[in-house]
Amino acid sequence: MEAAIRSQIALTLVRGLGPVQAKALLTHFNVDEIFHADRKALQQTEALSDQALEALLRFSDWKRVEEEMLFIERNHIQPLFITDDAYPSRLLSCYDAPILLYYKGKANLNAERIIALVGTRGSTRQGARCTEKIVSQLAPYSISVVSGLAMGIDTVAHKSALQNELPTVAVLPLGLDAVYPAVNRPLAREILRSAGGLLTESMQHNSGEAYLFPKRNRIVAGLSDAVIVMESGIKGGSLITARLAADYGREVFALPGRPSDVKSQGCNALIKQHRAVLFESGDEIAAWMGWEKSALATTPEKPTAVKKKMPPTALSTVEAALLDHIHNSPSPTIDQLKEWTHVNPQGLAAALINLELGGLIVSLPGNRFQSI
Numbered sequence: 001m002e003a004a005i006r007s008q009i010a011l012t013l014v015r016g017l018g019p020v021q022a023k024a025l026l027t028h029f030n031v032d033e034i035f036h037a038d039r040k041a042l043q044q045t046e047a048l049s050d051q052a053l054e055a056l057l058r059f060s061d062w063k064r065v066e067e068e069m070l071f072i073e074r075n076h077i078q079p080l081f082i083t084d085d086a087y088p089s090r091l092l093s094c095y096d097a098p099i100l101l102y103y104k105g106k107a108n109l110n111a112e113r114i115i116a117l118v119g120t121r122g123s124t125r126q127g128a129r130c131t132e133k134i135v136s137q138l139a140p141y142s143i144s145v146v147s148g149l150a151m152g153i154d155t156v157a158h159k160s161a162l163q164n165e166l167p168t169v170a171v172l173p174l175g176l177d178a179v180y181p182a183v184n185r186p187l188a189r190e191i192l193r194s195a196g197g198l199l200t201e202s203m204q205h206n207s208g209e210a211y212l213f214p215k216r217n218r219i220v221a222g223l224s225d226a227v228i229v230m231e232s233g234i235k236g237g238s239l240i241t242a243r244l245a246a247d248y249g250r251e252v253f254a255l256p257g258r259p260s261d262v263k264s265q266g267c268n269a270l271i272k273q274h275r276a277v278l279f280e281s282g283d284e285i286a287a288w289m290g291w292e293k294s295a296l297a298t299t300p301e302k303p304t305a306v307k308k309k310m311p312p313t314a315l316s317t318v319e320a321a322l323l324d325h326i327h328n329s330p331s332p333t334i335d336q337l338k339e340w341t342h343v344n345p346q347g348l349a350a351a352l353i354n355l356e357l358g359g360l361i362v363s364l365p366g367n368r369f370q371s372i
Helices: 004-011 019-028 039-044 050-059 062-074 091-092 125-141 153-163 181-193 212-222 237-247 262-272 282-289 317-327 335-340 345-357
Strands: 078-081 100-105 114-119 144-146 168-171 195-199 226-231 251-254 361-364 368-371
Touching: 004 062, 004 078, 004 100, 004 114, 039 050, 062 212, 078 195, 091 212, 100 181, 114 125, 114 153, 114 212, 114 237, 125 153, 125 226, 125 282, 144 153, 153 168, 153 181, 153 226, 168 181, 181 345, 181 361, 212 237, 226 237, 226 262, 226 282, 237 251, 237 262, 251 262, 251 282, 317 335, 317 345, 317 368, 335 368, 345 361
Parallel strands: 114 144, 114 226, 144 168, 168 195, 226 251
Antiparallel strands: 078 100, 100 195, 361 368
């Protein structure tokens, strides 16, 4: 199993080898055979460009592969390869689906009904209220909520799902060592404590290039049965997600707004161009999708998620030392922690994110940390 995971991670690191070529290659080889295949065997598949073929034959970055394997093992992250049974089945119909995902959480990525709620980062109060209302109205239909953990509508969507005790999955642009944006790390912890999850195709130590954000949007779109655009300007990531959803054969809904409202211009344009279905309530969305309310929706008592912090015995030596320093110091900075522990930056970042996700510390402005 470790050999297969090692090859799966390595395959994502081959320069010029995108998911389309990788999937074509996997129709000819098992993943653990690829790095042992010779030039002739690889050429005969006709799956690779010349650039990707040369990069695959010369691949040598096994050190980074080992670092990633150690990171996912220590942080209880589940790698999901495209041939795994647990891989999100809806993504399999997407031509550019990621071949490898990293997942942490309890939510079922193959739940019966999954919706994506997206919108502008600079949401209005009206947009936030409408998002809360729609999630509440869809709750009786036993949905799961997907969004991108960004500020604005994404944040409201995740919080509303938690308030209605619905599973919610945050699809991240960066790796699980750097939940982005930092201000939403407490929300990410709440998602993990509930029946939710965090999902990404990015490895740790990612520098955050701009192209990762639209790549994230394709996962949001492909993971869902329907994408609901709550509020959007005439340009923005939400419209990219809507376009991708339509390309993947997903339903797209848009909430109409006043013509004078610049933050509704994107939604109005989608409706006017017949690229989205106009809706005004969650029940309208459910009716269009052919969903019926769950029998459990009439049950008066709902189970309450038990919130647990990471037990001290689950901490590594570095994490335990960090927690002790943070607990006994007035909001130390990351530079102070580095000086006290003498841990390399990568190890320090991994330990801090594990403590945050475990609900033991919280990050503060100015790269400071405080114990909970």
